[in-house]
Amino acid sequence: MIVDMRKGATPEEIDGVVERARSLGLDIQLNLGTDKTIVAILGSNTGQLPTDIFAVLPGVENVARIMKPYKLASREFKAEDSIVSINGIEIGGKRIVVMAGPCAVESEEQFMKAARTVKSSGACIVRGGAFKPRTSPFSFQGLGKAGLELLVRARERFSIPVVTEVVDTHDVSQVSKYADILQVGARNMQNFTLLTEIGKSKCPVLLKRGLSATITEWLTAADYLLAEGNSQVILCERGIRTFEDSARFSLDVCSIPVVKKFSHLPLIVDPSHAAGHYSLVPAIAKAAVAAGADGLLIEVHPNPKEALVDGLQSLTPSDFARLMKELRRIAKAVGRYI
Ligand code: PEP
Numbered sequence: 313m314i315v316d317m318r319k320g321a322t323p324e325e326i327d328g329v330v331e332r333a334r335s336l337g338l339d340i341q342l343n344l345g346t347d348k349t350i351v352a353i354l355g356s357n358t359g360q361l362p363t364d365i366f367a368v369l370p371g372v373e374n375v376a377r378i379m380k381p382y383k384l385a386s387r388e389f390k391a392e393d394s395i396v397s398i399n400g401i402e403i404g405g406k407r408i409v410v411m412a413g414p415c416a417v418e419s420e421e422q423f424m425k426a427a428r429t430v431k432s433s434g435a436c437i438v439r440g441g442a443f444k445p446r447t448s449p450f451s452f453q454g455l456g457k458a459g460l461e462l463l464v465r466a467r468e469r470f471s472i473p474v475v476t477e478v479v480d481t482h483d484v485s486q487v488s489k490y491a492d493i494l495q496v497g498a499r500n501m502q503n504f505t506l507l508t509e510i511g512k513s514k515c516p517v518l519l520k521r522g523l524s525a526t527i528t529e530w531l532t533a534a535d536y537l538l539a540e541g542n543s544q545v546i547l548c549e550r551g552i553r554t555f556e557d558s559a560r561f562s563l564d565v566c567s568i569p570v571v572k573k574f575s576h577l578p579l580i581v582d583p584s585h586a587a588g589h590y591s592l593v594p595a596i597a598k599a600a601v602a603a604g605a606d607g608l609l610i611e612v613h614p615n616p617k618e619a620l621v622d623g624l625q626s627l628t629p630s631d632f633a634r635l636m637k638e639l640r641r642i643a644k645a646v647g648r649y650i
C-alpha cells in the first residue's frame with residue numbers, strides 16, 4: 313500500500329502513519345521526496361487491509377494499492393528518477409556511465425593494462441571478476457581474494473572506482489571492502505539470501521537481469537535489496553534466452569523503455585554478454601544508448617586472444633576507443649554525454 317502524504321505534512325503526521333503501520337505489525341519504507349513524502353506499507357497481508365485505516369490519519373492525501381508484485385522499485389513509490397552516486401560519478405543522470413574491463417582479473421599485468429586503457433578512452437568505472445561463476449565447474453573460477461587485491465591496486469593507481477561480482481552470501485562483507493559496486497550476476501538474480509545480505513551491506517549494487525527473468529521478476533528481485541534499506545541499486549540488462557541462437561543471448565532493447573516507465577532505478581546495458589561476439593558489441597551498445605540506457609558495461613581485454621574468460625566477446629583496447637568515439641555522437645543525439 314502506498315500512502316501519499318500531503319505537501320507540507322509535518323514530521324508528527326508522518327510518524328502517525330508509521331506508528332499505525334507498526335502497530336499492525338507491518339514494515340514501512342519512506343521516500344522523503346523534495347516535494348512530499350510517500351510511505352510504502354509493506355507486509356504479506358496488506359491486501360486484506362482497508363485503505364481507510366491510513367486514509368483517515370492527519371496529513372494523508374491519498375492511499376492506493378500497488379497492484380504490481382514489486383513495490384519499492386516502482387514509480388508509484390518514487391516518481392522521480394533515482395541517481396546512484398559512486399565517488400561523485402552519477403548513474404541515472406545526464407551522463408552515460410561506461411564501465412569497462414576484462415571479464416576476469418587474470419594477472420597484475422593484464423588488469424593494470426586493462427584499467428589504464430579503458431580509463432584513457434573515457435570509461436569511468438573499471439570492471440573485473442575475482443569470483444567467476446562458470447557454466448562448467450572445470451573452467452577458470454577467478455583469482456578470488458588475490459583478484460580483489462588487484463582491483464584495489466588498479467583503483468588506487470588510476471583513481472577509478474571498481475565493480476566486481478559477489479557470488480556467495482558469506483563473501484559480501486569482504487567483497488564490499490574492496491569494491492565500489494557489487495555485481496549480482498544473471499545466474500544469481502533470484503538468490504534471495506544473497507540479495508538480502510547485499511541489501512544489508514548498503515553497498516551500491518549492479519543487479520543483472522536473470523537469463524530467463526521477466527522484467528517483473530527482475531524488479532521484484534530489486535525489491536529484496538531496497539527492502540533492506542539499500543537504495544543504491546542499478547539494474548543491468550544483459551540479454552535473455554529466446555529461441556534465437558545466432559547471438560549468445562537476445563538483448564531485450566524493449567526492456568530499456570519498459571523499465572524506465574515502471575521503475576525509478578537507473579538502468580545500464582551489458583552488450584558483451586548479450587552478443588557473445590566482439591563484432592556484434594558496438595552495434596548493440598549504440599542501440600542501448602539510443603534507447604535510453606544510463607550506461608554500459610563492456611568487456612575489454614588487452615589481448616582477447618589470450619583471455620581466460622569471454623575472449624570472443626571482448627573488445628581490444630583500440631576497438632573500445634573507437635566505439636567510445638561513436639557512442640559520444642549517439643549520446644549527444646539523445647541529449648546526453650559520456
Ligand atoms: C560477467 O559480467 O562477467 C557475467 C558473468 O555476467 P552475467 O552474470 O550477465 O552472465
Ligand code: MN
Binds near residue numbers: 415611622
Ligand atoms: Mn564475462
